[in-house]
Amino acid sequence: MKTIRVLLILLLMVLIGAVAGSAVLAQGPGNGGGEANCWACHRQPNPNTLSGAEAEIAFCLKCHGDPQVETWATEGRTPVYVDPARHAQTLHGRVACTACHTDVARNPHRATEPVACENCHAAILAHVHMGAPHLSTDCAACHRPDLPVIRDTATGRIVVAKTDAAGNPVDRTAHALVARPDCENCHYTGNPVGAPAIALPARSVLCMPCHEAAPIVKDPWSAVGLLIFLAGMTVNISIYLRGELPGHPGATAMQKLSYIAEGLTRLIFSRRFFRVVGSKLADGIFLRRSLQESVSRWVMHTLIYWPFLARFLLGLITWAGEAFWPAAHWTRVLADRDTPGVAFFNDLCAALVILGVLIALHRRFIRRDPRLRTGVEDKAAISLLGAAFFLGILLEGVRLLSVGLPADRAAWAFLGYAVAAILRPLPLDWTQVYPVLWYLHALLIIAVIAYLPFSKLLHILITPLVAVINTVRGGHK
Ligand code: HEC
Ligand code: HEC
Ligand code: HEC
Ligand code: HEC
Ligand code: HEC
Ligand code: HEC
Ligand code: HEC
Structure with missing residues (x-):
């Protein structure tokens, strides 16, 4: 329970950081205020009706539809004459001008906000x-x-x-x-x-563990990775089902599945639900078993596992916002990876994971901990993951360089910012470097995920789940 509270507090901190950051960024000029509004003297047509929109278009075109308007405009500015016949043919020929130009119906007659x-x-x-x-x-x-x-x-x-x-x-x-x-x-x-020098594909479902992304697959690499992952998981589940289920000797795979489903259903509707699931999830999240084994092992696991979970949760909340509240301010703030709170949170989590991976590699390769009877697959998966994280940070640095984000915003992504500071003197076209690194990072991640069902790393995913299933299997004491 304590852990869940800590995670919630972490998330709350991001949200507060994000909102505070966005408040700073949103300090644009407000609408109206003291300026002389056209509608203070002229009757404003209702722009939501067709006739209202037409009336407004006609009102604005009184000047803008007359080539003379250019002579009233400031010398050297962009043209303001709108050809009425051509305008009527455009996609929005019957949309009120102020539906797009929301802030010009006033004096000074100037736009300060994007259309x-x-x-x-x-x-x-x-x-x-x-x-x-x-x-x-x-x-x-x-x-x-x-x-x-x-x-x-x-x-x-x-x-x-x-x-x-x-x-x-x-x-x-x-x-x-x-x-x-x-x-x-x-x-x-x-x-x-x-x-980036080439248009990159949209982030796929495989990126969701660590980033804001949607459950879609738009590129062939992710499709292949996902298929291998699903095939591997199917094999894993069928192996799991081959084992004996306590209390049901000789049950077939289908019977076992239905026993488990039945047990789960009963659990969900029982009064024990929150106690069992809560404590088992806490076991899983808090990695209590690992703590009993050794403290350093627990530290390593926690460093990798918690930040992962936290990033995943943030990504999930952001995705839900994009799917269900796309117009909400907080959705925009969370979706923007350059929002100070989001950038800081992502990099903090990344730093912790990298620390965890380094400790793991140290235990495995340098201390050669004899208690770790690790196979080849563990090392491969952990190294791939470490490499992908490293590339991710490199990528972030190169992105900051290529888009030229000002330092006061870029610095929140402190890892990427440090990388950018180191790389800056190199005489490279960063918009061309970016797609190369992007694909390396994405392909490594896809490789890790495709490999997951075959590696020991799988326990990261399923520890809490197996704990719950085992409770159900253990009968209803
Ligand atoms: C202080 C009141 C006031 C404000 C504010 C004001 N107008 Fe006017 N406007 C007038 C008056 C009075 C006339 C003259 C009415 C007439 O001749 O019928 C006029 C005339 C016009 C005309 C010519 C109308 C026609 O039928 O030929 C246009 C176009 C116009 N205003 C546009 C604007 C726009 C655009 C704004 C905002 C940037 C604006 N006005 C703000 C008072 C105002
Ligand atoms: C009285 C004539 C007149 C009327 C009526 C008028 N405009 Fe303008 N508009 C101008 C002139 C002149 C400029 C150029 C101002 C300058 O010099 O920057 C301009 C500029 C603009 C610009 C460019 C603003 C910028 O920041 O560069 C927009 C957009 C615009 N008008 C939209 C509208 C809309 C929408 C309406 C109807 C609500 C409207 N105008 C009514 C004369 C008019
Ligand atoms: C669908 C939205 C939309 C509608 C409706 C619309 N505009 Fe625009 N308008 C734009 C966009 C987009 C631009 C390009 C400049 C920009 O992005 O600020 C533009 C540019 C302009 C400009 C040139 C401004 C400049 O700074 O170069 C003027 C003047 C203008 N519009 C007037 C009008 C008038 C008058 C109407 C109504 C008859 C109208 N617009 C309707 C979207 C719209
Ligand atoms: C007042 C509401 C309104 C605003 C503001 C508006 N649009 Fe539209 N837009 C429409 C409507 C209505 C259609 C026609 C819808 C249709 O045909 O399905 C449309 C159609 C479009 C289409 C074509 C869609 C298609 O499937 O072919 C595009 C692209 C588009 N708008 C872009 C813009 C852009 C960019 C802006 C800002 C510059 C803008 N719209 C502002 C109402 C608006
Ligand atoms: C990075 C470029 C890009 C930006 C920025 C962008 N669009 Fe689009 N938009 C596209 C492309 C590409 C399509 C065609 C989508 C397709 O073929 O599926 C499109 C399609 C559309 C359509 C047609 C209907 C649809 O959703 O498929 C509308 C409406 C539209 N855009 C409105 C907007 C508005 C409003 C904005 C700003 C808030 C915007 N777009 C910003 C690239 C962009
Ligand atoms: C008006 C210019 C413009 C157009 C047109 C445009 N983009 Fe972009 N795109 C950008 C910029 C600038 C960035 C970098 C944004 C950043 O990182 O802050 C970007 C970034 C991206 C990224 C993110 C890469 C990453 O960091 O993960 C993708 C994906 C992308 N664009 C795809 C597309 C696709 C697909 C289209 C065509 C539908 C398109 N873009 C059209 C300007 C554009
Ligand atoms: C295991 C976690 C993980 C997964 C899964 C993952 N990434 Fe990353 N990615 C990172 C880390 C860590 C960074 C470093 C920057 C940060 O902290 O966001 C990063 C950075 C990036 C950046 C740098 C730009 C920026 O500032 O956000 C892009 C683009 C990116 N990843 C794309 C992808 C794509 C595409 C996928 C899916 C194929 C993906 N990532 C999957 C961990 C991951």
């Missing part, structure tokens, strides 16, 4: 299954592929540029939003926004 697409298209995190890495990319940066993009130095966001490479104002008034933009508009060698 508000989320008001109508809310499920943006699940969007093309890779919303989270593009949280700081304006919708228009992707959906207006005709326009040049830059990273706004003030906000760090990727936006459509106001000037072209030669410094001339860009006409952004066409409103020609494209429904299926190309990834290659940004993901190419030498791009100005720090995007």
